[in-house]
Amino acid sequence: MVKVREKNIEEKYKNNDVIKNNEVKKTTGAKKTANKAVPRKNPEDDKNDEKIYFMAIGGLEHIGQNMYVYKYKGKYLVVDCGMGFIEEEIGAGDVQYCDTTWLEKHKKDVVGFVITHGHEDHIGALKFIWPKFRKPIYCTRFPGEIIKRTFKGLEIDFSESKDIVIFDHNGANFDIAPFQIETFHVSHSLPEAQMLVIKTPAGKILHTGDWTFNDDIPIENPTDWARLREIGSDPKLLAVACDSTSADRQERQTTETEVRTTLTEIMKNAPGRVFVTGYSRSIARIKMFSQAARDAGRVAAIKERSNPNPVPYVGLPEFREIGIDFGYLEKDDTYLHTDIKDLPAEKQAIYLTGSQGEKYAMLTRLCRGHVKELKLQPTDTVVFSAIVIPGREQEVSFLYNKLARMGIHTHTIYDTDHVHASGHAGRPEFERFYDIVHPQTIIPMHGEYITEMLNGKMAMERGGAKHMMLVHNGEIVALKDGEEPYVTETFPAGLVVMEGETERSTDDQVYKNRKKIAISGAIFVTLPVDKRGFLKGVPEVSSAGIFESDTTGFMKRQIQIEITKAINGMSKAERKNQENLRKTVQIASNKVVRASLGDDKKPQYNVHFVLK
Numbered sequence: 001m002v003k004v005r006e007k008n009i010e011e012k013y014k015n016n017d018v019i020k021n022n023e024v025k026k027t028t029g030a031k032k033t034a035n036k037a038v039p040r041k042n043p044e045d046d047k048n049d050e051k052i053y054f055m056a057i058g059g060l061e062h063i064g065q066n067m068y069v070y071k072y073k074g075k076y077l078v079v080d081c082g083m084g085f086i087e088e089e090i091g092a093g094d095v096q097y098c099d100t101t102w103l104e105k106h107k108k109d110v111v112g113f114v115i116t117h118g119h120e121d122h123i124g125a126l127k128f129i130w131p132k133f134r135k136p137i138y139c140t141r142f143p144g145e146i147i148k149r150t151f152k153g154l155e156i157d158f159s160e161s162k163d164i165v166i167f168d169h170n171g172a173n174f175d176i177a178p179f180q181i182e183t184f185h186v187s188h189s190l191p192e193a194q195m196l197v198i199k200t201p202a203g204k205i206l207h208t209g210d211w212t213f214n215d216d217i218p219i220e221n222p223t224d225w226a227r228l229r230e231i232g233s234d235p236k237l238l239a240v241a242c243d244s245t246s247a248d249r250q251e252r253q254t255t256e257t258e259v260r261t262t263l264t265e266i267m268k269n270a271p272g273r274v275f276v277t278g279y280s281r282s283i284a285r286i287k288m289f290s291q292a293a294r295d296a297g298r299v300a301a302i303k304e305r306s307n308p309n310p311v312p313y314v315g316l317p318e319f320r321e322i323g324i325d326f327g328y329l330e331k332d333d334t335y336l337h338t339d340i341k342d343l344p345a346e347k348q349a350i351y352l353t354g355s356q357g358e359k360y361a362m363l364t365r366l367c368r369g370h371v372k373e374l375k376l377q378p379t380d381t382v383v384f385s386a387i388v389i390p391g392r393e394q395e396v397s398f399l400y401n402k403l404a405r406m407g408i409h410t411h412t413i414y415d416t417d418h419v420h421a422s423g424h425a426g427r428p429e430f431e432r433f434y435d436i437v438h439p440q441t442i443i444p445m446h447g448e449y450i451t452e453m454l455n456g457k458m459a460m461e462r463g464g465a466k467h468m469m470l471v472h473n474g475e476i477v478a479l480k481d482g483e484e485p486y487v488t489e490t491f492p493a494g495l496v497v498m499e500g501e502t503e504r505s506t507d508d509q510v511y512k513n514r515k516k517i518a519i520s521g522a523i524f525v526t527l528p529v530d531k532r533g534f535l536k537g538v539p540e541v542s543s544a545g546i547f548e549s550d551t552t553g554f555m556k557r558q559i560q561i562e563i564t565k566a567i568n569g570m571s572k573a574e575r576k577n578q579e580n581l582r583k584t585v586q587i588a589s590n591k592v593v594r595a596s597l598g599d600d601k602k603p604q605y606n607v608h609f610v611l612k
Contacts, residue, residue, distance in 0.1 A: 046074030052202040054241060054443055054469075055476045057493050058084065058098035061449045063245060063390050064121040065495065067098045067129075068207070068445065071476075072200045073178045076106055078113045078135075079196065079207055083124030084495070097125035099494040104132055112136045112176045116209025117193040118143030118281060127154055128498060136162070138176065140169035140192040145322050146281075146314050153312030169194070171224060184224040186211045189423025190281045191220055191328055197231055203238030203481040206231055206439065210243050210446070213429045214421055216255035217284045219328045232437030239479055240439040240465075244447030244455040249426030258418040259385065260288035266411055267296035272345040272379030274298070277355040277363045278386045278420075280316040283323040285385060285421075286351055290333040293349035301335040303352040303362050306371055316353050316362075337374070345379060355386035357395025364395075367402040378407040385420050387413055390448065430455065434463030441467040441485050443477065521545030522604040523593070525563065525585050528612050533575030536612035539563045539585075546593060546603055555596055562588040582607045 052072045058065030064084030070077045084096045103110065112135045115123055123143055127150055130137065137147060144166045151158050158164070167174060169192035171184040182197040188210050196207040215222035231237060267274050274293075278285050286302070293300035304317050317336075323329035340348055354363025363382070365371050376382075382403055388396045403410050413420050425433065442459035444452035449470075456468040467485050469477050474493030479485050522544045528537035539560050547555035566588040567581065574580045586605045593601055 049073065050202050051478045051480045052198075052200050052205065052238070053476050053478055053488070054205070054239070055491075056445060056471075056473045057100060057103060058082070058473055058495070059446050060471065060473045061447075061452065063447070065096065065098055065125070066122050066446055067100075067125070068241065069103065070179065070198055070205070072202060074109055075178055076103065076110045077176060077179050077198070078103075078110060078133075079198075080116055080122040080209070081113055081124075081126045081129050082119070082121040084121065095124070095128075095498050096495055097128060097498070099492070099496045100129055100132065102491040102493070107133055110135050111179070112138055114176070114181060114196060115139035115143050115147075116196060116207070117188055118146050118190055119210065122209070123147060127151065127156065128496075130158075131156060134163070136165050136176075138165045138167060138174070138181070140194065141166050141326065142169070142190070142192040142322065145325075149314045149318060150312075153314075155312075170221065171227065184227045185221060186223045186228075187214050187217060187423075188212060189279065189284070189421070191283055191323075191326070193423075195228070203236060203479065204231075204234070205238055205479070206240045206242075206437065208240065208242045210245070210423055212253055212423055212425045213432060214253050214255055214423075216257050218256065219284045219287050229436050235438075236481060237437070237439045238481055239441040239443055239469075239485070240437060240459065240463075241443040241445050242433075242455055242459070243424065244444045244452040246422055246424035246426050247430060247444075247447060247451040247454040247458070249422070249424075250428075251426065252428045253426060254418045254421045256284050256288050256421050259285065259421050260292050262416065262418045263289060263292035263383065263385070264295045266381065266383060266416075267292055267298055267349055270346075270381040270409075272377060272381065273348045273350060274381045274383065275350050275352060275363070276383045276385050277352055278384075279355065280319050280353050283319065283328045286320070286323065287329060287333060289349070289351050289385075290329075296349070298347050298349040299335065299340045299343060300333065300349045300351065301337045301340045303337045303350050303374070306365075306373065316351075341374075345377075354399070355384055355396075356389055356392040357397075357399050363399060367399055367406075376403075376406060376408060381409045381411070383416075383419060384410065384412040387420060387422060427454075427458070430458045431462055434459055438464045440481070441465060441469060441479060443469045443471070520601055520603045522606065523559070523589055524606045524608070525559075525589070526608045526610055527563075527567075527581065527585070528610045529581070530612050532572070533567075533570070533578075533581060535564060535567055541589075543603070546597075555592060558592045559589050562592055578609060581609075 052070060055069045055071070057067040057069060059068060062084070064082060066080045066082040068079040070079065082097070110133050113130070115137060123146065126137065126147060139147065144164050147164060148160055167183060169185060173182050178200060180199040182199065183194040186193050186195045193209060193211065195209055195211065198205045198207055213223060263276065276289050290300040302316055302320055305311070305315065320329065320334060324331055334351065337350055352362040354361030357364055362371070366374065366376050400410065400412070411419055439459065442456050442463070442465040444455040447455065452470060456470055459465040460468055469485055471477055471487060474491050475487045476489040477485055478488040523546055524542045526540040528535065530536055541556050541559050547553050563585055566584045567575065570580070570584060585607050589605065593603060
């Protein structure tokens with residue numbers, strides 16, 4: 001296992017700003033040091049400390065990897081524990097999540113995990129992180145069922161009754177000492193999303209999770225407006241930590257029933273099968289899809305997996321089952337594709353995964369021709385009932401272009417109105433929110449830097465917030481009623497990539513080497529030498545991405561000649577050191593490579609010695 005945490009902490013934080021009363025000030029607090037947390041004066045001070053602290057291990061200045069921590073009286077409460085999206089330039093890895101090395105040092109003082117909702121960027125990392133802490137997970141039944149099934153599939157040792165505590169999705173109050181937690185329902189793009197009120201004697205903080213004010217969702221109750229107004233009007237509301245994902249969206253929110261109307265018209269006019277791709281956890285969207293199909297004279301189905309064997313994760317078929325179990329779906333809302341595959345094409349409507357171009361999702365596999373039992377046809381219509389998540393543009397572009405080349409008609413958010421209802425608030429919803437919620441301090445979270453800033457500005461201009469803490473992952477914000485908030489400490493807040501069964505930091509040298517090889521290629525040299533460092537034959541040279549692999553290639557022969565000349569020109573003392581031989585090989589090879597490919601080409605070199 002390799003864990004290399006984020007470097008250059010001092011450089012990252014040196015330009016951090018705190019905005020107070022629309023004026024920009026430099027943050028105060030402890031000196032930042034690279035790869036080293038700044039210690040408090042004395043751990044015993046926590047017992048008499050009347051401040052509450054907010055920090056993010058992940059979730060600030062990016063989408064995904066949501067993991068927030070609140071500290072009071074030396075105890076740590078974790079809110080959400082999500083995965084993120086692999087950056088393409090890393091060149092490997094299956095999933096990405098927060099490096100919890102710093103928090104593990106305080107493991108005995110972690111009191112629990114509270115989950116706001118069941119999206120992967122809020123619960124997906126629990127399967128990797130929870131076994132390191134083994135503290136109770138508090139959540140509603142929908143994410144609870146996902147977590148239970150996931151843990152069972154991965155054979156994680158846990159107790160359903162003790163380790164996962166289910167609270168009422170319509171609202172609840174419970175103690176996780178020294179914190180008191182209140183939850184209430186808010187609209188999002190999957191069932192049972194919750195806002196949290198975290199209460200301590202130091203003050204109360206509203207933690208929004210992901211939210212929108214799309215109350216036209218027929219499968220569940222609307223946002224608990226009455227409770228939100230009560231909390232928002234409390235002058236003692238110390239802070240709001242608020243989702244910022246879509247704060248830059250200007251137009252009003254599309255509703256789920258508007259999406260149903262759009263899908264109905266598309267299905268009525270399509271000549272053949274209609275495929276709708278969206279998020280597998282969007283139970284309301286699946287419900288709207290099934291109603292649209294019925295209104296258009298079609299039969300709705302989901303595309304089940306090609307492989308009938310059990311898998312250790314929760315996917316579209318399982319979400320359909322959970323939706324039925326909890327009463328959000330009826331059994332006859334959707335069938336399986338195998339049940340309707342013999343119907344005429346104009347009678348079929350099929351919901352499937354792959355709206356983000358995920359490698360193993362059904363639509364991606366269909367576009368690549370990897371699904372034996374189902375092939376796309378030019379008479380088909382594919383509807384992308386989803387936005388393009390930041391970071392997935394390249395993968396989604398592949399789908400758009402592939403489908404176009406196949407002659408398949410598509411509908412996307414770029415050419416069809418009301419084909420998707422977002423689960424995140426835009427400017428109209430934020431304005432409505434800050435008309436009724438008036439915190440002392442706004443802490444924008446879960447968004448790119450610009451959307452976090454837009455969120456904070458609206459909180460100050462519309463909600464009357466006196467302070468904006470626009471901070472980074474790894475900065476600890478001290479909060480107390482009536483006092484100005486400030487950054488008191490920093491700690492390393494890096495990311496981990498899980499590749500197979502190996503954890504690596506995104507800053508790991510392995511990934512750096514892969515990226516360098518992908519950009520500039522690599523040259524591999526085998527030197528036949530004796531123990532004194534004299535050549536005993538012609539150097540063997542091969543490459544990845546530099547020259548042709550045949551034995552008569554010009555560049556290969558030139559590199560061999562230059563290496564031979566350079567080594568033969570070394571003194572007896574120089575050639576005895578293998579490091580000197582490596583440098584000589586690199587300099588000689590670079591002479592040929594840069595003359596042929598340009599001065600900016602800097603391949604990776606690997607020199608192997610064979611003693612003769």
